[in-house]
Amino acid sequence: MIPAWLLTVLHYLSLTSAAAILLLLIWQPIKRFSCRTKTASAVPSDQPSVRTDDEATSDNPYTPPNPREEK
Amino acid sequence: MESADHTIEYTMLAAYLVILLGIGIRSARKVKTSNDYTLAGRDVPWIVVLATTAATMIGGGASVGFVSKVCQVGIAAAVVTCAWHLQLIFTGLFVAPRLRGLNLITVGDYFHLKFGPLARELAVINCVVFLVGALAAQMAAIGLVTNTILGVPYGTALLIGATVTIFYSTVGGIRAVVTTDVVQFVILVFGIGVASAILLSQSGGFEAMQSAAQDGQFHITGHWSGMKLFSLFFAFLLGETFIPPFVVRCFIAKDSQHAKWGVAGAGSFLIVFLPIATFILGTSAQINPDVQAAIGDQKQQLLDEAAQSGQSLAEKDALAQAHQVTFPTLVRVTFHPIFAGVMIAAIIAAVMSSADSCLSSLATVVMEDTYRRHINPMATDRQLLRVAQGTTLILGAAGAVCAWFFSNVADILVFVYDFWAPTMVLPFLVAVFWYKPTRIHAAVASMIAGAVGAVVWRFVLKSPGDIGPALFGFVAAVLVFLVAAPITRLWAHGPLFRPCDDSKAEAIQ
Numbered sequence: 001m002i003p004a005w006l007l008t009v010l011h012y013l014s015l016t017s018a019a020a021i022l023l024l025l026i027w028q029p030i031k032r033f034s035c036r037t038k039t040a041s042a043v044p045s046d047q048p049s050v051r052t053d054d055e056a057t058s059d060n061p062y063t064p065p066n067p068r069e070e071k
Numbered sequence: 072m073e074s075a076d077h078t079i080e081y082t083m084l085a086a087y088l089v090i091l092l093g094i095g096i097r098s099a100r101k102v103k104t105s106n107d108y109t110l111a112g113r114d115v116p117w118i119v120v121l122a123t124t125a126a127t128m129i130g131g132g133a134s135v136g137f138v139s140k141v142c143q144v145g146i147a148a149a150v151v152t153c154a155w156h157l158q159l160i161f162t163g164l165f166v167a168p169r170l171r172g173l174n175l176i177t178v179g180d181y182f183h184l185k186f187g188p189l190a191r192e193l194a195v196i197n198c199v200v201f202l203v204g205a206l207a208a209q210m211a212a213i214g215l216v217t218n219t220i221l222g223v224p225y226g227t228a229l230l231i232g233a234t235v236t237i238f239y240s241t242v243g244g245i246r247a248v249v250t251t252d253v254v255q256f257v258i259l260v261f262g263i264g265v266a267s268a269i270l271l272s273q274s275g276g277f278e279a280m281q282s283a284a285q286d287g288q289f290h291i292t293g294h295w296s297g298m299k300l301f302s303l304f305f306a307f308l309l310g311e312t313f314i315p316p317f318v319v320r321c322f323i324a325k326d327s328q329h330a331k332w333g334v335a336g337a338g339s340f341l342i343v344f345l346p347i348a349t350f351i352l353g354t355s356a357q358i359n360p361d362v363q364a365a366i367g368d369q370k371q372q373l374l375d376e377a378a379q380s381g382q383s384l385a386e387k388d389a390l391a392q393a394h395q396v397t398f399p400t401l402v403r404v405t406f407h408p409i410f411a412g413v414m415i416a417a418i419i420a421a422v423m424s425s426a427d428s429c430l431s432s433l434a435t436v437v438m439e440d441t442y443r444r445h446i447n448p449m450a451t452d453r454q455l456l457r458v459a460q461g462t463t464l465i466l467g468a469a470g471a472v473c474a475w476f477f478s479n480v481a482d483i484l485v486f487v488y489d490f491w492a493p494t495m496v497l498p499f500l501v502a503v504f505w506y507k508p509t510r511i512h513a514a515v516a517s518m519i520a521g522a523v524g525a526v527v528w529r530f531v532l533k534s535p536g537d538i539g540p541a542l543f544g545f546v547a548a549v550l551v552f553l554v555a556a557p558i559t560r561l562w563a564h565g566p567l568f569r570p571c572d573d574s575k576a577e578a579i580q
């Protein structure tokens with residue numbers, strides 16, 4: 001028989017871990033968006049904008065090395 | 072009132088399907104190479120690997136299926152599911168970093184690297200059998216779950232669900248699959264987490280739940296024998312170990328550390344989160360009179376239908392089938408229609424995320440292990456991309472057609488689990504932990520022995536006792552390996568047993 005107190009502790013643990021994981025997941029796009037906004041506001045309007053690392057990786061034309069060649 | 076509730080559920084589901092289609096179209100714009108399509112450019116961070124791995128693990132069985140199992144047999148059904156999550160923790164901590172470090176594409180590549188071309192072909196056959204079976208089962212589950220929950224005819228539900236899944240998988244490849252998995256994971260975790268908290272609070276805590284539930288509900292083996300619990304735990308532990316959808320999650324991570332923490336994190340999170348949530352949902356359903364009445368009505372309906380069509384259906388089997396309505400009925404009778412709609416979408420999300428992962432892995436296996444290796448070794452990247460997209464479309468449609476004719480999800484899944492564990496798990500363990508070139512023949516012999524053992528136990532001896540073919544086949548594979556390893560130690564490596572690069576294979580150790 002599994003005691004009720006143990007199940008209660010496990011349930012609190014499960015809810016805490018779920019909340020933590022969801023926050024971490026939601027934090028990723030927020031971080032990317034805030035980086036983008038910060039960079040855009042730092043660049044004067046008459047100058048070309050500078051891309052952040054995040055943006056550069058998200059849509060750059062670089063193709064990762066072909067794994068077949070790496071092998 | 073009921074039709075209004077159904078309208079809300081249909082609306083939520085339609086909105087969810089439109090979001091999935093949008094993700095597919097958006098992901099397609101980022102797919103430029105076959106690497107993007109099959110490996111997401113190998114730039115997925117650990118938290119996303121965690122979400123996509125967990126979403127793949129939580130299929131229709133792990134959600135709807137096990138809530139109804141807990142309702143029937145007690146906490147033992149939730150305990151058994153821990154085996155799935157334990158294997159993910161093991162894979163993440165000890166296997167994922169090594170696999171990611173090798174920059175491979177498929178399971179076949181790994182077997183070729185370690186054991187030579189024959190082992191590769193055996194591994195590819197196993198992967199294809201597993202993925203075709205799992206794809207057909209998950210497609211059937213899309214139709215069945217939607218039919219059970221919303222009353223949409225099986226064929227219509229299958230057509231709509233399969234079309235959306237095939238569309239976003241075909242246009243966006245693994246990028247679309249990973250992104251949709253993240254959305255599905257958020258809906259699932261939010262929905263199941265909130266539902267379990269509300270239901271526990273409504274019941275007055277675990278002590279009140281314990282006094283209201285049936286005897287044995289809180290007992291570790293529930294209504295099962297100890298042997299049955301062990302056999303099921305073992306089958307679940309090995310049945311999904313190193314299967315292609317999880318191995319692909321190791322390959323797509325940014326680097327070895329991201330692969331390690333993504334996959335192990337998914338297992339750690341699920342082992343903490345899912346069994347306890349499933350237990351609360353299943354026990355709440357058992358003590359809820361409305362849910363029990365719905366199960367009774369469903370059982371009577373099944374018996375009446377069987378009598379009308381002249382088929383024989385035992386009362387026990389009818390009751391087991393009727394328990395499929397447990398989760399959706401619990402959600403409907405307990406929550407506000409809008410939250411119930413979210414939960415319904417979450418249940419269908421669980422099934423779709425497992426189907427899309429099988430489809431994506433299957434397309435990669437066909438592209439890399441069949442087309443590039445046997446049909447067109449000089450294929451350009453553009454050709455490989457086209458083949459992967461065409462394969463996803465054709466095999467997705469084929470999976471849906473199979474699901475149309477064979478809708479028994481559990482039987483298909485048990486069949487593929489029975490053959491994966493005996494043939495693939497031991498050689499994988501040998502390759503990762505105990506590899507020596509002198510053990511190649513023994514590893515290949517164990518793959519063949521495992522397959523033969525499982526076939527004999529299942530089809531010739533008809534699986535006597537509570538011991539499943541997976542357990543018997545795995546034991547046969549271990550014994551053959553132990554006997555063959557010293558005997559074949561000095562055998563020369565013929566062309567079929569020569570690793571693709573002996574020096575590299577040794578250097579990896």
